[in-house]
Amino acid sequence: MMTIRVLKDKTAGGIMFFLTLSSMLLVVIMGIGLFLKSAPVFEEHSLGELLFSSSWKPMRGEFGFLPFIMGTIWVTVIAVVMAVPVSLLTAIYLTEYARPVVRKYVFPALDILAGLPSVIYGVWGTLLIVPFISGWLAPRFVDFSTGYTMLAGGIVLGVMILPLLVSLFIELITSVPEELREASISLGATRWQTTKAVVVRAVLPGLVAAVVLAVSRALGETIAVLMVCGNLPEIPGSLFDACYPIPALIANNYGEMLSLPLYEAALMFAALILFIVVLLFNLVSRVVLYRIEKTFS
Amino acid sequence: MKLKFLEEKLFKILMTGAMLTVLAFVVSIIYSILTKGWGAMSWDMILKLPGGGFYIGKEGGFLNAIVGSVYIVGISTLLGLLISIPVVFYLNIYLKRRSQIAYIARIAYDVLFGIPSIVYGAFGFTIMIYFGLKTSLLGGIIVITLLIIPIFIRSMDEVARQFPREILDASYSLGATRLETIRVVLRQIAPGIATATLLSVGRAIGDAASVMFTAGYTDSIPTSLSQPAATLPLAVFFQLSSPIKEVQDRAYAAALVLTLIVLLLSVLGRYITNRFSKHKLK
Numbered sequence: 001m002m003t004i005r006v007l008k009d010k011t012a013g014g015i016m017f018f019l020t021l022s023s024m025l026l027v028v029i030m031g032i033g034l035f036l037k038s039a040p041v042f043e044e045h046s047l048g049e050l051l052f053s054s055s056w057k058p059m060r061g062e063f064g065f066l067p068f069i070m071g072t073i074w075v076t077v078i079a080v081v082m083a084v085p086v087s088l089l090t091a092i093y094l095t096e097y098a099r100p101v102v103r104k105y106v107f108p109a110l111d112i113l114a115g116l117p118s119v120i121y122g123v124w125g126t127l128l129i130v131p132f133i134s135g136w137l138a139p140r141f142v143d144f145s146t147g148y149t150m151l152a153g154g155i156v157l158g159v160m161i162l163p164l165l166v167s168l169f170i171e172l173i174t175s176v177p178e179e180l181r182e183a184s185i186s187l188g189a190t191r192w193q194t195t196k197a198v199v200v201r202a203v204l205p206g207l208v209a210a211v212v213l214a215v216s217r218a219l220g221e222t223i224a225v226l227m228v229c230g231n232l233p234e235i236p237g238s239l240f241d242a243c244y245p246i247p248a249l250i251a252n253n254y255g256e257m258l259s260l261p262l263y264e265a266a267l268m269f270a271a272l273i274l275f276i277v278v279l280l281f282n283l284v285s286r287v288v289l290y291r292i293e294k295t296f297s
Numbered sequence: 298m299k300l301k302f303l304e305e306k307l308f309k310i311l312m313t314g315a316m317l318t319v320l321a322f323v324v325s326i327i328y329s330i331l332t333k334g335w336g337a338m339s340w341d342m343i344l345k346l347p348g349g350g351f352y353i354g355k356e357g358g359f360l361n362a363i364v365g366s367v368y369i370v371g372i373s374t375l376l377g378l379l380i381s382i383p384v385v386f387y388l389n390i391y392l393k394r395r396s397q398i399a400y401i402a403r404i405a406y407d408v409l410f411g412i413p414s415i416v417y418g419a420f421g422f423t424i425m426i427y428f429g430l431k432t433s434l435l436g437g438i439i440v441i442t443l444l445i446i447p448i449f450i451r452s453m454d455e456v457a458r459q460f461p462r463e464i465l466d467a468s469y470s471l472g473a474t475r476l477e478t479i480r481v482v483l484r485q486i487a488p489g490i491a492t493a494t495l496l497s498v499g500r501a502i503g504d505a506a507s508v509m510f511t512a513g514y515t516d517s518i519p520t521s522l523s524q525p526a527a528t529l530p531l532a533v534f535f536q537l538s539s540p541i542k543e544v545q546d547r548a549y550a551a552a553l554v555l556t557l558i559v560l561l562l563s564v565l566g567r568y569i570t571n572r573f574s575k576h577k578l579k
Contacts, residue, residue: 020398024405097309126537159322222414251418251506282408
């Protein structure tokens with residue numbers, strides 16, 4: 001009787017351990033799989049050539065990823081530059097200033113923003129942001145723009161990472177003990193001075209980690225950006241040029257990738273770049289965030 | 298007025314402005330999708346398959362995409378639950394609180410959660426080629442399952458970690474094994490499992506980049522696992538890229554359906570959290 005129960009307990013533990021281990025190993029398997037698939041492209045091209053050449057001619061076997069890498073970096077930078085101040089101020093307002101009733105209405109709205117599918121952001125981008133840029137903003141700076149630009153991609157992406165940033169910031173700010181604030185207020189500091197000099201300073205590494213995390217999210221966004229950023233394989237020269245981020249490249253060409261030699265390997269290499277960058281960013285920021293969680297709890 | 302009070306005022310205005318900007322984005326997105334989609338909506342859209350000449354603006358709807366999405370999301374969610382519930386129990390009950398394995402596992406799931414869906418798609422595609430599969434319902438199910446497992450585990454783990462250790466000890470002291478103790482825990486974290494499920498369903502139904510590679514697209518409803526399947530986000534994406542207005546309208550209608558589903562899931566999630574967290578032992 002007793003032994004059967006213990007046996008059951010042990011067997012279940014074994015199965016659970018197996019499931020845990022194999023799902024964890026998915027990270028490793030994914031990396032290896034993508035590497036093996038992209039290996040053929042290294043036989044004819046060096047890593048430097050792949051990363052720093054800007055000639056993208058799959059028909060002739062030339063795979064320079066620089067335009068796509070630059071496209072990805074620029075779109076992400078625009079998104080982060082716009083989203084970070086807005087989300088930090090929002091997070092501070094919601095945690096330090098807002099009355100509970102405000103939170104009661106704003107949190108569900110943020111939830112909705114976080115839950116909306118990428119493709120919906122894309123539709124919204126083509127409906128509002130693209131016409132806004134081509135019809136109103138761009139004519140003030142350049143002669144002509146279709147609206148399908150790096151700026152449009154950056155704006156849509158910026159809105160997409162807002163809810164993630166706000167929720168990470170809020171989590172960090174609320175983890176700061178109340179006594180620290182009280183000490184500062186009792187010395188005559190205003191709320192904002194307290195926020196600036198005590199609260200934000202206490203979780204500064206965490207705020208940076210949160211931004212890194214948001215960057216890694218932004219790097220991989222595919223459909224929404226693909227729908228608004230124009231997709232021309234050239235290094236963008238201004239905000240009103242089209243650009244072509246890496247995820248968009250993969251999504252647009254998966255159909256024909258089996259028809260050309262090395263094309264598949266090149267696209268898998270693109271996925272591998274994304275994988276490695278996102279993996280590193282995530283690892284670093286998560287470890288930092290865990291540390292902070294530990295110091296305050 | 299002293300400078301510090303001026304600064305206080307200024308930043309209060311900036312913060313309110315920032316929050317209103319965020320809210321304005323939410324309203325603008327929902328409003329534009331609802332109005333644009335409502336104008337294009339009809340019963341045909343959600344009840345009919347694409348007819349002949351559908352992509353030049355003739356008859357039909359996108360029932361194929363709705364059914365395809367339901368198949369993929371439904372089966373993946375079940376599989377995801379089957380895999381992730383044991384993992385969460387293992388992390389929280391079988392392993393000790395300060396276990397190194399649990400720490401590494403949590404970071405691994407965080408990383409998996411962060412990996413873009415397009416990478417999942419590309420990876421899924423390589424697996425499928427390896428096993429000789431074509432784009433199919435099965436491929437879509439596999440990739441979406443892999444995609445939502447980390448979401449499941451992370452959000453259920455969050456709830457399970459709050460679980461009071463004393464209740465476990467009480468159960469052990471009555472002579473229960475760890476496996477039997479799970480029943481006690483299960484009852485307590487059930488609302489957490491429900492919200493995690495809704496979250497995963499929301500993510501699964503909205504994801505386009507991964508199913509693009511693996512499930513493909515088709516005008517008919519798949520009758521077996523080896524046939525390709527259409528999905529709602531791809532129905533929006535493909536039809537919006539058409540130059541014909543009628544086809545674009547259908548993209549807006551499909552976007553409306555997708556948005557309504559996601560909104561419903563969000564409302565339901567909030568309801569469950571509010572309704573059941575009252576009775577939770579603290």
